[in-house]
Amino acid sequence: MDKRIYFPIFILVLLLSACAQAASYNPTSTPSSGIEGYVTEGPMCPGPVAIGGSSCPDKPYQAAISILSTDSQEIIRFETDPSGYFKISLLPGTYILHPESEMALPHASDQTIIVTPDQFTQLTVIYDTGMR
Numbered sequence: 001m002d003k004r005i006y007f008p009i010f011i012l013v014l015l016l017s018a019c020a021q022a023a024s025y026n027p028t029s030t031p032s033s034g035i036e037g038y039v040t041e042g043p044m045c046p047g048p049v050a051i052g053g054s055s056c057p058d059k060p061y062q063a064a065i066s067i068l069s070t071d072s073q074e075i076i077r078f079e080t081d082p083s084g085y086f087k088i089s090l091l092p093g094t095y096i097l098h099p100e101s102e103m104a105l106p107h108a109s110d111q112t113i114i115v116t117p118d119q120f121t122q123l124t125v126i127y128d129t130g131m132r
Contacts, residue, residue: 037123060084
């Protein structure tokens, strides 16, 4: 038989075998816990606004956020999507959510968050525009 026919078949079988093994191997599982929420900025209108008034709602804000350990070591840095939404997997524990800001305004304060096993902690981060 012609060896030139068997060699490509052998290579194809070898590659398919490697792909099948790689697809089934999962050394670490994805945590089923973390944080999830939205980032907004407001107020958006100057002057007094009636409490509960909906004529000038806060708007979604795309922001960079760092998650720090309780001893201020950065664990992960991420950016929300354009609608301000984020979902980040984290192991259970206590963390500090640190909203980034390149300028003085808008600005948001750090938040201490507790991630419990098998759930995503819901958060809202509000950047203050300074508008009054």
